[in-house]
Amino acid sequence: MSHKEVPFSIEFKSRTAVATIGSSRLGFDELDSFGQRLIDLAEELPNYRLILDMGLVVSISSIVIGKLFRARKLLMDSGGALILVAANPSVLHVFHACQLDHLLNIFSSVEEALSETNDKSTE
Numbered sequence: 001m002s003h004k005e006v007p008f009s010i011e012f013k014s015r016t017a018v019a020t021i022g023s024s025r026l027g028f029d030e031l032d033s034f035g036q037r038l039i040d041l042a043e044e045l046p047n048y049r050l051i052l053d054m055g056l057v058v059s060i061s062s063i064v065i066g067k068l069f070r071a072r073k074l075l076m077d078s079g080g081a082l083i084l085v086a087a088n089p090s091v092l093h094v095f096h097a098c099q100l101d102h103l104l105n106i107f108s109s110v111e112e113a114l115s116e117t118n119d120k121s122t123e
Contacts, residue, residue, distance in 0.1 A: 046078035
Protein backbone atom coordinates (compact mmCIF):
# COMPACT_ATOMS: atom_id res chain seq x y z
CA MET A 1 0.00 0.00 0.00
CA SER A 2 1.43 3.38 -0.97
CA HIS A 3 0.67 6.66 0.72
CA LYS A 4 0.83 9.79 -1.38
CA GLU A 5 1.57 13.28 -0.16
CA VAL A 6 -1.18 15.80 -0.85
CA PRO A 7 0.21 19.25 -1.66
CA PHE A 8 -1.40 22.26 0.00
CA SER A 9 -0.79 25.94 -0.59
CA ILE A 10 -1.98 28.46 1.98
CA GLU A 11 -2.94 32.09 1.53
CA PHE A 12 -3.98 34.32 4.42
CA LYS A 13 -6.62 37.06 4.21
CA SER A 14 -7.23 38.66 7.60
CA ARG A 15 -8.71 35.93 9.89
CA THR A 16 -9.33 33.66 6.91
CA ALA A 17 -6.93 31.10 5.50
CA VAL A 18 -7.45 29.67 2.02
CA ALA A 19 -5.89 26.22 1.72
CA THR A 20 -5.77 25.01 -1.86
CA ILE A 21 -5.38 21.29 -2.42
CA GLY A 22 -2.99 20.64 -5.28
CA SER A 23 -4.19 17.13 -6.05
CA SER A 24 -6.98 15.83 -8.24
CA ARG A 25 -7.64 12.79 -6.06
CA LEU A 26 -8.41 12.29 -2.39
CA GLY A 27 -8.76 8.62 -1.66
CA PHE A 28 -7.37 5.93 0.61
CA ASP A 29 -3.77 6.42 -0.58
CA GLU A 30 -3.94 10.14 0.19
CA LEU A 31 -5.92 9.82 3.45
CA ASP A 32 -3.06 9.96 5.95
CA SER A 33 -1.25 12.88 4.30
CA PHE A 34 -4.43 14.87 3.70
CA GLY A 35 -5.88 14.16 7.13
CA GLN A 36 -2.74 15.05 9.04
CA ARG A 37 -2.18 18.29 7.12
CA LEU A 38 -5.82 19.31 7.58
CA ILE A 39 -5.76 18.59 11.33
CA ASP A 40 -2.45 20.47 11.66
CA LEU A 41 -4.01 23.48 9.95
CA ALA A 42 -7.07 23.36 12.19
CA GLU A 43 -4.87 23.26 15.30
CA GLU A 44 -2.52 26.00 14.04
CA LEU A 45 -5.33 28.40 13.12
CA PRO A 46 -7.64 28.83 16.13
CA ASN A 47 -10.47 31.30 15.54
CA TYR A 48 -9.81 31.29 11.77
CA ARG A 49 -12.18 30.61 8.94
CA LEU A 50 -10.44 27.90 6.93
CA ILE A 51 -11.57 27.80 3.32
CA LEU A 52 -10.55 24.46 1.89
CA ASP A 53 -10.31 24.90 -1.88
CA MET A 54 -10.97 21.53 -3.47
CA GLY A 55 -11.40 23.01 -6.94
CA LEU A 56 -8.80 20.69 -8.49
CA VAL A 57 -10.24 17.58 -6.84
CA VAL A 58 -12.19 15.38 -9.26
CA SER A 59 -12.25 12.19 -7.20
CA ILE A 60 -12.89 11.86 -3.48
CA SER A 61 -13.52 8.85 -1.29
CA SER A 62 -16.17 9.00 1.39
CA ILE A 63 -13.48 7.93 3.89
CA VAL A 64 -12.08 11.48 3.65
CA ILE A 65 -15.29 12.88 5.16
CA GLY A 66 -14.18 11.78 8.64
CA LYS A 67 -11.10 13.98 8.35
CA LEU A 68 -13.26 16.93 7.31
CA PHE A 69 -15.54 16.40 10.33
CA ARG A 70 -12.58 16.27 12.72
CA ALA A 71 -11.12 19.50 11.30
CA ARG A 72 -14.57 21.13 11.46
CA LYS A 73 -14.90 20.26 15.15
CA LEU A 74 -11.41 21.55 16.01
CA LEU A 75 -12.08 24.82 14.20
CA MET A 76 -15.56 25.28 15.68
CA ASP A 77 -14.29 24.56 19.21
CA SER A 78 -11.77 27.40 18.78
CA GLY A 79 -14.32 29.86 17.36
CA GLY A 80 -13.42 29.25 13.72
CA ALA A 81 -15.15 27.54 10.83
CA LEU A 82 -14.44 25.13 7.98
CA ILE A 83 -15.75 26.21 4.58
CA LEU A 84 -15.45 24.09 1.46
CA VAL A 85 -15.01 25.05 -2.17
CA ALA A 86 -15.85 22.34 -4.67
CA ALA A 87 -17.40 22.39 -8.11
CA ASN A 88 -16.83 18.90 -9.49
CA PRO A 89 -20.14 16.97 -9.72
CA SER A 90 -18.64 13.70 -8.40
CA VAL A 91 -17.15 15.46 -5.38
CA LEU A 92 -20.43 17.26 -4.70
CA HIS A 93 -22.26 13.94 -5.00
CA VAL A 94 -20.09 12.42 -2.24
CA PHE A 95 -20.69 15.48 -0.04
CA HIS A 96 -24.44 15.21 -0.64
CA ALA A 97 -24.51 11.43 -0.02
CA CYS A 98 -22.69 11.95 3.30
CA GLN A 99 -24.98 14.93 4.11
CA LEU A 100 -21.93 17.16 4.45
CA ASP A 101 -23.81 19.83 2.50
CA HIS A 102 -26.19 20.12 5.49
CA LEU A 103 -23.36 20.77 7.97
CA LEU A 104 -20.89 22.92 6.06
CA ASN A 105 -21.04 25.84 3.71
CA ILE A 106 -19.96 24.61 0.28
CA PHE A 107 -19.25 27.15 -2.44
CA SER A 108 -18.34 26.77 -6.10
CA SER A 109 -15.43 29.25 -6.01
CA VAL A 110 -13.01 30.78 -3.53
CA GLU A 111 -14.23 34.23 -4.52
CA GLU A 112 -17.81 33.29 -3.67
CA ALA A 113 -16.73 31.78 -0.33
CA LEU A 114 -14.70 34.88 0.58
CA SER A 115 -17.54 37.19 -0.40
CA GLU A 116 -20.15 35.24 1.57
CA THR A 117 -18.00 34.77 4.67
CA ASN A 118 -16.97 38.44 4.67
CA ASP A 119 -20.64 39.46 4.43
CA LYS A 120 -21.52 37.26 7.41
CA SER A 121 -18.61 38.49 9.52
CA THR A 122 -19.78 42.09 9.17
CA GLU A 123 -23.38 41.40 10.19
